[in-house]
Amino acid sequence: MKLFVSEGNPHCLKVLAALEVTGVQCDVQYVNHEETVVPFLSRPALPAMFLPSGLYLFSANAICQYLFEVNGQESSELCSQWLEWEATDLQPALLLALHMAVLQGKGSQVSNVLQGPLNYLDQSLSKGNTPYLTGEAVSVADVVLWAALYPVLSDSSLALGERKSVKPWFDRVAAMHSCQSAVQKVLRGKGLQGMKSYMQRQPAPQSSQCRDTQPCNSN
Amino acid sequence: MALWELSSLEKYLGLKKPNKYSTQGDKKVPVLQNNNGPPLVGLVTLACHLVKEAKRLELLGDSAENRAVVQQWLEYRVTKLNNCTKDNIKTILKDLNLYLQDKVYLAENQFTLADILLYYGIQPIIVDLAIQEQEQYVNVTRWFDHIQHYPGIRRHLSPVVVLRNRIYSSRHH
Numbered sequence: 001m002k003l004f005v006s007e008g009n010p011h012c013l014k015v016l017a018a019l020e021v022t023g024v025q026c027d028v029q030y031v032n033h034e035e036t037v038v039p040f041l042s043r044p045a046l047p048a049m050f051l052p053s054g055l056y057l058f059s060a061n062a063i064c065q066y067l068f069e070v071n072g073q074e075s076s077e078l079c080s081q082w083l084e085w086e087a088t089d090l091q092p093a094l095l096l097a098l099h100m101a102v103l104q105g106k107g108s109q110v111s112n113v114l115q116g117p118l119n120y121l122d123q124s125l126s127k128g129n130t131p132y133l134t135g136e137a138v139s140v141a142d143v144v145l146w147a148a149l150y151p152v153l154s155d156s157s158l159a160l161g162e163r164k165s166v167k168p169w170f171d172r173v174a175a176m177h178s179c180q181s182a183v184q185k186v187l188r189g190k191g192l193q194g195m196k197s198y199m200q201r202q203p204a205p206q207s208s209q210c211r212d213t214q215p216c217n218s219n
Numbered sequence: 220m221a222l223w224e225l226s227s228l229e230k231y232l233g234l235k236k237p238n239k240y241s242t243q244g245d246k247k248v249p250v251l252q253n254n255n256g257p258p259l260v261g262l263v264t265l266a267c268h269l270v271k272e273a274k275r276l277e278l279l280g281d282s283a284e285n286r287a288v289v290q291q292w293l294e295y296r297v298t299k300l301n302n303c304t305k306d307n308i309k310t311i312l313k314d315l316n317l318y319l320q321d322k323v324y325l326a327e328n329q330f331t332l333a334d335i336l337l338y339y340g341i342q343p344i345i346v347d348l349a350i351q352e353q354e355q356y357v358n359v360t361r362w363f364d365h366i367q368h369y370p371g372i373r374r375h376l377s378p379v380v381v382l383r384n385r386i387y388s389s390r391h392h
Binding site for chain 1: 246248255259260261262263268271282283284285286287288289290291295297298301310313314317318320321327334
């Protein structure tokens with residue numbers, strides 16, 4: 001089992017945090033953003049995990065779920081639901097937000113882009129009324145969502161506004177030593193600027209494209 | 220996202236009582252009201268829920284590794300295949316073709332939920348492929364043909380005629 005990561009890649013924050021939280025033993029190799037690790041993918045995909053069976057995982061969320069399961073914590077239905085929301089709803093907004101903040105110097109507009117998902121998260125947390133997303137203990141959903149949001153929520157210059165339930169949840173996860181250690185490994189104390197070379201290699205965010213492109217699979 | 224996929228899956232799984240789904244948001248994300256708690260949301264979440272309800276856990280993968288592989292392809296389905304652009308289709312077909320080169324199913328030798336949902340998601344793309352393209356993505360079409368003939372999967376989808384013999388062969392002429 002081997003994990004491939006690159007510095008400054010926010011998805012690598014997820015898997016390194018999950019690795020530290022679970023304490024699963026695994027080789028970690030740092031590679032360049034452009035390195036082709038997964039042989040069948042046209043675009044470089046990191047993080048990636050090479051499994052003992054010879055198969056590759058190229059989804060950060062699937063890698064995190066795997067690490068938690070190896071550690072005896074199988075994802076609950078609610079956990080999987082958060083991971084699906086993260087991938088389908090939060091990520092497109094985050095990609096656009098990071099593109100604006102890191103590459104275009106439009107940090108002041110990030111708040112508009114993230115308002116919807118952050119409000120949804122806030123409402124769910126206050127309705128659930130538990131310290132973590134899926135209950136009393138940290139789950140893979142907390143680690144994945146915390147890591148995804150870390151670059152934007154830890155940067156006060158983006159002025160995202162404090163949400164009454166997101167803030168204590170975020171701080172609670174961030175307080176774990178494992179998470180701090182993962183942040184240091186990926187962002188090297190450089191915050192959003194630490195992601196610049198990664199963001200420069202990403203295709204322009206989808207949401208700006210989809211307005212003029214007809215979806216092929218809309219049924 | 221389409222509710223028919225969930226109904227087709229229910230029928231395949233032999234679930235007697237069909238669920239009533241609603242949708243939320245512009246993207247029409249499927250929602251299932253749940254008597255015992257908050258509603259379940261999302262195609263992958265609901266599909267996995269149905270599989271568990273039918274006690275067909277093997278469809279989610281028979282080992283921790285395979286379960287991760289299945290989840291990965293389910294995520295691929297809802298992030299890459301839904302609302303993909305024309306340019307992305309080529310990349311998706313090319314990558315899948317390479318991946319399936321030495322595999323029967325997405326999780327290697329095991330038929331799983333990932334095959335079912337990827338089949339439902341890719342069907343509209345395969346229908347539109349010209350014969351030359353079918354040959355270009357021969358591993359994808361082989362996998363697709365296998366899944367569409369898997370008992371109980373295809374439902375109302377029209378079968379796509381997949382050529383088993385090459386006509387545009389570059390090697391033998």
